[in-house]
Amino acid sequence: MTASQPAASPLSFAAPPPSTGLSARFAARLGSFSLDCAFHLPGRGVSALFGPSGCGKTTVLRCLAGLTRLDEGELHVNGACWQAGRQFMPPHQRPVGYVFQEASLFPHLSVRDNLRYGLRRARRRSAAGSQPENGAAIPFDDVVGLLGIERLFTRAVPQLSGGERQRVAIGRALLSQPRLLLMDEPLSALDRASKDDILPYLERLHDALSIPVVYVSHDLSEVERLADTLVLMEGGRVLAQGPLPAVLADPALPLTHQPHAATVLMGTITGYDAAYDLTLLAVAGGTVHVPGALGATGARRRLRILASDVSLGRQPPLDTSILNALPARVLSGEPTGGHGVTVILALGEPATETRLLARISRKSWDALALRPGEAVHARLKAIALAPGRTDPL
């Protein structure tokens, strides 16, 4: 599946919006900035809005929350109309949880009372009739357990680390029983260590939540770890949108040409080699070995493979220390400028093929005389296989 280009304006959906997922169109001139974007996101899972600073990500998020009202806007969430023409659901009626860059907790309240505030917000919305009482309940204990915040209950907000604060802010947002969770660079104010602490919690949340999450970031490694769907923005426009692996490996898009271009591969655990502490994962085109015990047979895992960690050969590798090699087909070779070529490869059967990126030198491309359609063997350095989160079933 390739990333799809957005349909052009005018600002009305050509067909009725689907009853699941989120369909949005927003357009406006804001000072010298012009926004004109449209996208459709699935009804669950994490969708990342990704793009350079100033491309309009936060503006779009504010439009989704109703905090910014553009005259030319249309928004449908799981079949409910939040904005169309003159119709506009005000922000306090929208069942939206919003997590900002800096956790906006009440400093005079304990962690427990900050969380209770989230519950009260849900009750208020329910009493006002803007949300059914039993709608998409996310139980208190589940939220607390998923985010590991029970031991923080009695702490005052100033006694929390940045990562703990952000976990509580996410918990509070979830307890307001949102139908849509918006996260605006929730990790950007944290140092590397705090980011690494909080990412596993976000991964667990992702698997447990049955609501759409829109996640704004300009850190691609974060997006590669968490997102299922990618909306790539530039200059107020949507450049592409689609499943993350397809957008990452689309040679028409800038991500493929970055120095740290990477592929996300989904794998299913098929076994564990205890003698060498290696997990075996079935991926498109074969089986790979990944260090460590990564879970039970049948569990899904996400692997991130840097293009620069993939080398190519015409023959199956012999006499090499590289454990992982997969048969692949060359789709194209894209000059990256300088000495490099990014090779777009297909793994697996044509009907279910997955793409893999390899970054090789121009000299190697010529020496191997690679052409589209030809068979090669892609060698993956085991160290480059970075297990991420479990995938939703």
Ligand SMILES: Nc1ncnc2c1ncn2[C@@H]1O[C@H](COP(=O)(O)OP(=O)(O)OP(=O)(O)O)[C@@H](O)[C@H]1O
């Ligand atoms: N109300 C407004 N009036 C004028 N300009 C605005 C308004 N709101 C946003 N902008 C401009 O729109 C552009 C996009 O801003 P936005 O914050 O949405 O970008 P962003 O992609 O989230 O950036 P960053 O990653 O740096 O947070 C910026 O140039 C900003 O100055």
